[in-house]
Amino acid sequence: MQDIKDRVRSFVIENFLFGDTSYPLADDASLIENDIVDSTAVLELVAFIEDSFGIVLADADIVPANLDSLSRIAAFVGARVGAQAA
Amino acid sequence: MTAAIAHRGPDARGFFVSPEAGLGHARLSIVGLEDGHQPMTDETGGLTLAFNGEIFNYAELREDLRARGRRFRTEGDTEVILHLYDEMGEDCLSLLNGDFAFALWDGRRRRMMLARDRMGVRPLFHASSGGTLYFASEIKALLRVPGISARIDPISLDQIFTLWAPLAPRTAFADIQELEPGCFMSLERGRTAARRYWSLDFPPCDAPAPVADETEAAAEIKALLADAVRLRLRADVPVGAYLSGGLDSSLVSALAAGMAPRKLDTFSVTFDSAEHDESAFQAQMAAALGTRHHTVACGPGDIARDFPEVIRFAERPILRTAPAPLFRLSGLVREAGLKVVLTGEGADEVFAGYDIFKEARVRRFCARQPGSNIRAHLFRKLYPYLPGLKKQSAQYLAAFFGAGDTAPDDPLYSHRPRFRTTAAAKLFFSDDLRSALKGYDAAEEMAARLPPAFAAWHPLHQAQYLESRFLLPGYILSSQGDRMAMAHGVEGRFPFLDHRLIELAARLPPETKLKGLREKHILREAAAGLLPPAIGQRPKQPYRAPESRSFTGPGEHEYVRECLSERSIAEGGLFNPTSVARLHAKCRAQPVTGYRDNTAFVGILSTQLWQRTFARQGRSIDRAA
Numbered sequence: 001m002q003d004i005k006d007r008v009r010s011f012v013i014e015n016f017l018f019g020d021t022s023y024p025l026a027d028d029a030s031l032i033e034n035d036i037v038d039s040t041a042v043l044e045l046v047a048f049i050e051d052s053f054g055i056v057l058a059d060a061d062i063v064p065a066n067l068d069s070l071s072r073i074a075a076f077v078g079a080r081v082g083a084q085a086a
Numbered sequence: 087m088t089a090a091i092a093h094r095g096p097d098a099r100g101f102f103v104s105p106e107a108g109l110g111h112a113r114l115s116i117v118g119l120e121d122g123h124q125p126m127t128d129e130t131g132g133l134t135l136a137f138n139g140e141i142f143n144y145a146e147l148r149e150d151l152r153a154r155g156r157r158f159r160t161e162g163d164t165e166v167i168l169h170l171y172d173e174m175g176e177d178c179l180s181l182l183n184g185d186f187a188f189a190l191w192d193g194r195r196r197r198m199m200l201a202r203d204r205m206g207v208r209p210l211f212h213a214s215s216g217g218t219l220y221f222a223s224e225i226k227a228l229l230r231v232p233g234i235s236a237r238i239d240p241i242s243l244d245q246i247f248t249l250w251a252p253l254a255p256r257t258a259f260a261d262i263q264e265l266e267p268g269c270f271m272s273l274e275r276g277r278t279a280a281r282r283y284w285s286l287d288f289p290p291c292d293a294p295a296p297v298a299d300e301t302e303a304a305a306e307i308k309a310l311l312a313d314a315v316r317l318r319l320r321a322d323v324p325v326g327a328y329l330s331g332g333l334d335s336s337l338v339s340a341l342a343a344g345m346a347p348r349k350l351d352t353f354s355v356t357f358d359s360a361e362h363d364e365s366a367f368q369a370q371m372a373a374a375l376g377t378r379h380h381t382v383a384c385g386p387g388d389i390a391r392d393f394p395e396v397i398r399f400a401e402r403p404i405l406r407t408a409p410a411p412l413f414r415l416s417g418l419v420r421e422a423g424l425k426v427v428l429t430g431e432g433a434d435e436v437f438a439g440y441d442i443f444k445e446a447r448v449r450r451f452c453a454r455q456p457g458s459n460i461r462a463h464l465f466r467k468l469y470p471y472l473p474g475l476k477k478q479s480a481q482y483l484a485a486f487f488g489a490g491d492t493a494p495d496d497p498l499y500s501h502r503p504r505f506r507t508t509a510a511a512k513l514f515f516s517d518d519l520r521s522a523l524k525g526y527d528a529a530e531e532m533a534a535r536l537p538p539a540f541a542a543w544h545p546l547h548q549a550q551y552l553e554s555r556f557l558l559p560g561y562i563l564s565s566q567g568d569r570m571a572m573a574h575g576v577e578g579r580f581p582f583l584d585h586r587l588i589e590l591a592a593r594l595p596p597e598t599k600l601k602g603l604r605e606k607h608i609l610r611e612a613a614a615g616l617l618p619p620a621i622g623q624r625p626k627q628p629y630r631a632p633e634s635r636s637f638t639g640p641g642e643h644e645y646v647r648e649c650l651s652e653r654s655i656a657e658g659g660l661f662n663p664t665s666v667a668r669l670h671a672k673c674r675a676q677p678v679t680g681y682r683d684n685t686a687f688v689g690i691l692s693t694q695l696w697q698r699t700f701a702r703q704g705r706s707i708d709r710a711a
Contacts, residue, residue, distance in 0.1 A: 017665075018514070018664075018665035018666075018668040018672075019664050019665055019668050020665060032485045032486060033489050035489075035507065035510035036510075038486070038507060038510070038681050038682050039478055039680065039681075040679065040681065042482060043474060044676075044680075059479065062478070063479050063482060064481055064482060
């Protein structure tokens, strides 16, 4: 789980914070409320998750409950990857 | 100084010099071609005027003055101002129906008066150096004055990267101020004073409607708009019209075509991208009106090629490329031999046409039932032209548009999402710039400037006020309006900004303007019968142009690489060089760029161009201690 979170964090810092490692990006911080993602960036995030973790997100998966913080993304991706492996 | 603004007035130049005051004028001859030379001194020799713009009701004012025994030496509008000022002093401003910026030297009182039209169509800037007040229609003239420097004002940059425009009187230049629209300023015996002579006002929520019903309101609007067009066709040269293909410019063109003494020339920009292009509607309207129609194509390469010139004329950083096609369009007008055009600008502010008005209404509707997924689907209806939004789930839509939602009585409620998403681009500000800003909040300054009556207005009227008072003069009428048109010596005229129409529309009930989610309802009613139904009932398509992809496609211009290089960014000191390099690489690599990234890219590039053009003397900001 930590590995997933770290990879997503790196992606967010590189692509949405443009390398600003000083930004205090807490695990539970909302990506929307903190203006880190807009509607296009959410689709970039989905593409990254699909490419990096070998899963495909259905429309119903693309909701803030699954993707609006590092913790939520890690939990969602971890569960999916685990289910796929089982 | 006058030579620096020769593009605004290529037809003649004139000067007035006295021991205490001097005036220079570059003339665009439109009214009184033979006898309207400026600066103009009245027959007593006491009053001298340098005037940019038009007084559209000058004929009526002159008749009134003649009836009171005043004698005229000329047939134009300039002398009318001199007589009116002689009779009434600054109170004459309330009688002027026009777009103007003028300087009037009253030698009898040894007083200089500067004045600007109600909505801010014509620009007027001023600065002091060595105990002398200097003023001009464009900043580049003031930069010719020794002692006036081109240092950037960090606060204005924060305002632009939040509100899209500086809050007047602030400009992008720390040493230079703008006279606010609807204001005049006087300099007398060494003392300067500025006063507002007109302000946009709305009735309290519970005020009775000024007209009996919609039919009566639509008839009154139609009559006033027709009169506004009639007055704005007054010229001793041919008057053309911009035709975007939407309701507003089509309506103005239709009225003008019926009144113009000769076949109307109409002018349009076309785009090669379907999401921006409206050429089918433009052609349909031009054919319906039988105008002589002119078009100019604008592709991404054109925007990139013209952008440095666009910034030179805009004289400020901008967050959108939309001014660039209008720069091309005014060039087309000049090539066709015209120098005056009517436009449909202003209708969206006056009759509530912008998406932001609908968005605020839907946000309030959603906030009543925060968990509802059904309500959030309405956001999709607002922005059918934004593919990124169309693909989002209702939950995401609710989250995006509800992000940071403030209390419904927040005076900036309607504009908070725009300000937040725009300000996200401040991520790229350098540590030095952040340090200079000391936590400054542009939105809070805007909120602090609202008039006391604002709180009692309907939420739609509050939103209209924010657009009309700040964004309209600060961006639409300047960066997209006067500055792009005057770059080619073209004067834009705006019938929807006739103050009589503005005042009538402000008094109408909010539901007559935004009926449910139907924008400009009462204007559409007024337009019935004047336009083909496909135009008259067409939903608004916002005027937009391709953004970052204009610059990053094949054949990227050298200036883009140079302006965004880590070296240049570091030298400028305003942005973080590493972050900007990553943004540049991302915009190059991705086929679609989001709102925040586009805003940042265009904002940073334009700021770098601004620095390169105006502030060559080094870093624009001091390093933090």
